[in-house]
Amino acid sequence: MNIAISNTSEKPIYQQLFEQISAQILKGELESAYCLPPIRQAATELRVSIITVKKAWEELERHGLIYTVTGKGCFVTELSSDDMLQKRNDMIRMQMIIDTSYYKSFGLTIEEVFELLKEVY
Amino acid sequence: MNIAISNTSEKPIYQQLFEQISAQILKGELESAYCLPPIRQAATELRVSIITVKKAWEELERHGLIYTVTGKGCFVTELSSDDMLQKRNDMIRMQMIIDTSYYKSFGLTIEEVFELLKEVY
Amino acid sequence: MNIAISNTSEKPIYQQLFEQISAQILKGELESAYCLPPIRQAATELRVSIITVKKAWEELERHGLIYTVTGKGCFVTELSSDDMLQKRNDMIRMQMIIDTSYYKSFGLTIEEVFELLKEVY
Amino acid sequence: MNIAISNTSEKPIYQQLFEQISAQILKGELESAYCLPPIRQAATELRVSIITVKKAWEELERHGLIYTVTGKGCFVTELSSDDMLQKRNDMIRMQMIIDTSYYKSFGLTIEEVFELLKEVY
């Protein structure tokens, strides 16, 4: 569990959990069929509520990144590299649509976006 | 008042108001010393509560984009083009720091970000 | 009329008027029996509402600093230097009671107040 | 909650709340990471509206004196004694600039201010 949680962030904790674990899965850091720790253990480790962990796991399952075997645990779905790349890009693109709409509202051209992004990155 | 409000959006209404108006000011669409509509009128027009409008206006004032004269109304602060560009870029950069941290968590290089961004923009 | 008005200040304009004129009177800058400008003229000069000027003049009269002769104008009350000093100190002391209660709430001793005041003055 | 509220004061209630609590924090009366009472409870105790409390809390947060964890509560920011002294003096100095401008308008020297202040304190 290599997770960093910020209690003060505006992002809900379950969302932080979901984002970080899905990123790890899609980067290939968590192998296929890897068994996630039981939610109670994860909750203890991360010092968050069980409900919070459960919500994050559900979100992962809804995105097809893990599957639950009742009584056994939660396992990382087996995905081909292509599928992983596909899913990764889908998730990023979805976020980018929101991000760019913000930039556009300020009248930025894509060149200006690149310029500023380079500074920040 | 050229404002679009989404009641279903996850973003609070006052935040939407703030973002859109600040964008309009920093794009130069609202001239210096322009008098914003009275909060009660704005609230009626936009079909939101007075308090929601007030909260947005307060945020604008806190960012130095407008100033309030009690009993008279709220006016757009006079800013030089340089100041406006500065403030605009500050606001965007602030958002970009959040955006890029998300991209980075997926292990994307800046080139990959540009690639995907170009598709979306 | 040597008056500076701030529209953005939190202090109401009539209060600003009252404070500045009473200060001028009690500093002896406005001679006894000096005739203040008619409220309409003052309002035009200062670019404020007649009502605002009237309110300030009323406040001055209530404090015994001017007196009104209907149809003739408003005149500075004749005061001995002692009376002036007395009134001046009364006004300042009244304000100081409020000011010091704020300092005290932070647990400041009078020595610390002096220290900080010296920096600011 | 050792707070005294004056409904007759010219100062808005949320401002009174803010001033008294910030003073308590900066005097070290409220320990770091101390959890403020829930806004609803505070509102009931103090017999004011929830919104009034919330506004005061927001002001405290904006000044970096507390931080909010949604769903958990509001906590006093951990500050070093130096930071606390710094912030305390900043707040007082800010007020003193206003206070002294009033004294100055009467032509008072700093010695005269000290003299009168000593009487009042």
Add this chain to the structure above:
DNA sequence: GTGGTCTAGACCACG
């Protein structure tokens, strides 16, 4: 007329 403040009461997301 304007904004400033306060109230009571509701619904939601998060933990």
Add this chain to the structure above:
DNA sequence: GTGGTCTAGACCACC
């Protein structure tokens, strides 16, 4: 349970 948001409606000071 917590805070976050939104609503409708009221009263006040100022201009």
